[in-house]
Amino acid sequence: MRIILCGFGVVGQSLVKLLNSRSDDLYAKYGLKPRIIAVSDSKGSAVDTAGLSLEKLIEVKKKFGTIKNYGNIKNNMSGIDLIKNIDADVMIETTASNYKDAEPGMSHIITAMKRKMHVISVNKGPLALAFPSLVELATYNQVIFKFSGTVGGGTPILDYAKNSLRGERIMSFSGILNGTTNYILTNMTNGSSFDIALKDAKDKGYVEADESLDLDGLDAAAKLVILANWVMDMKVTLPDIDCKGIRNVTTEDIKKAIKNNCSIKLIASCDKELKVQPRQVSIDDPLCVNGTLNAIAFTSEHSGTQTIIGKGAGGIETASSILRDLLEIRQEIAKI
Numbered sequence: 001m002r003i004i005l006c007g008f009g010v011v012g013q014s015l016v017k018l019l020n021s022r023s024d025d026l027y028a029k030y031g032l033k034p035r036i037i038a039v040s041d042s043k044g045s046a047v048d049t050a051g052l053s054l055e056k057l058i059e060v061k062k063k064f065g066t067i068k069n070y071g072n073i074k075n076n077m078s079g080i081d082l083i084k085n086i087d088a089d090v091m092i093e094t095t096a097s098n099y100k101d102a103e104p105g106m107s108h109i110i111t112a113m114k115r116k117m118h119v120i121s122v123n124k125g126p127l128a129l130a131f132p133s134l135v136e137l138a139t140y141n142q143v144i145f146k147f148s149g150t151v152g153g154g155t156p157i158l159d160y161a162k163n164s165l166r167g168e169r170i171m172s173f174s175g176i177l178n179g180t181t182n183y184i185l186t187n188m189t190n191g192s193s194f195d196i197a198l199k200d201a202k203d204k205g206y207v208e209a210d211e212s213l214d215l216d217g218l219d220a221a222a223k224l225v226i227l228a229n230w231v232m233d234m235k236v237t238l239p240d241i242d243c244k245g246i247r248n249v250t251t252e253d254i255k256k257a258i259k260n261n262c263s264i265k266l267i268a269s270c271d272k273e274l275k276v277q278p279r280q281v282s283i284d285d286p287l288c289v290n291g292t293l294n295a296i297a298f299t300s301e302h303s304g305t306q307t308i309i310g311k312g313a314g315g316i317e318t319a320s321s322i323l324r325d326l327l328e329i330r331q332e333i334a335k336i
């Protein structure tokens, strides 16, 4: 399976390490022989249609800060150049998420689909802004579009709702979909001010480079869009979400919640409306998880409410979700 990997940051590098450590058993157990033939980062690319050395990719990125130094001549091709000019079976999109125009991920995905490549994206931006049209484009071009890592990192939230609850009608869901804000609110519940809790989260590397994505609820809203489309068959995008972040949560609000035997959590919910907002959650509710954990409760017609709890992010966790998607693509292709 020939793969173009766009983006070589935390997740991209974790994927390469994971594939390197699992190559023998992936072939023996699943017949999967992934061959990464091109990789791009923000400065350039590495290309070898016979297959790049996974160890060398990691070494070169560590040494030079970019994979453009992989070959003898520096390679300035961008991700989009790779997708337009190199034949591959799968394009994996791991560039940074943005919710203004979702570039460069949006163009990577659209171009790859038009070139009949299957697509795996962990980048939430393109899905948040254009989920319905991307799914339509994949169908039109008869390619498989997978995005397990966009919600819940390695915790298989999308698969659970779609496959484990197959046949059930999910009526509503609500959850904590952003670990960073949950960490900050947990610290505030334990007595920290917002500023100190935010600084602590930044020191631990939990906050996105653009802190607004976490604090103003955009990351949680993007995940809500993906869930609403995938699980509830809604045709919605980011502007459809009524979104409020945690910047205005005060120490007074936290104290009031504690008096009610509750904690304040940033809850993304899909009921009659699609909302992201801070809410009081009873400490006895399974949803009331602490630290960087994510949790989501699905309420379905006959099975009642079920809550899934897990780590919502992490490089290796998210890489493992990409591997799950790759295996599914492998299985789907084998059926044809």
Ligand SMILES: NC(=O)c1ccc[n+]([C@@H]2O[C@H](COP(=O)([O-])OP(=O)(O)OC[C@H]3O[C@@H](n4cnc5c(N)ncnc54)[C@H](OP(=O)(O)O)[C@@H]3O)[C@@H](O)[C@H]2O)c1
Binding pocket: 006, 007, 008, 009, 010, 011, 012, 040, 041, 042, 043, 065, 066, 079, 094, 095, 096, 097, 103, 104, 122, 123, 124, 125, 149, 150, 153, 312, 313, 314, 315, 318
């Ligand atoms: N980290 C997680 O736990 C996690 C979990 C779920 C989903 N995600 C999503 O996965 C994606 C990757 O996350 P990450 O943690 O790996 O981020 P990251 O470490 O910041 O890596 C982003 C990669 O994208 C490249 N890039 C950024 N802007 C670019 C541009 N304009 N053109 C080409 N390449 C560009 C960067 O290039 P340089 O290397 O040259 O800077 C880097 O290789 C994001 O969309 C994120 O939201 C991450």
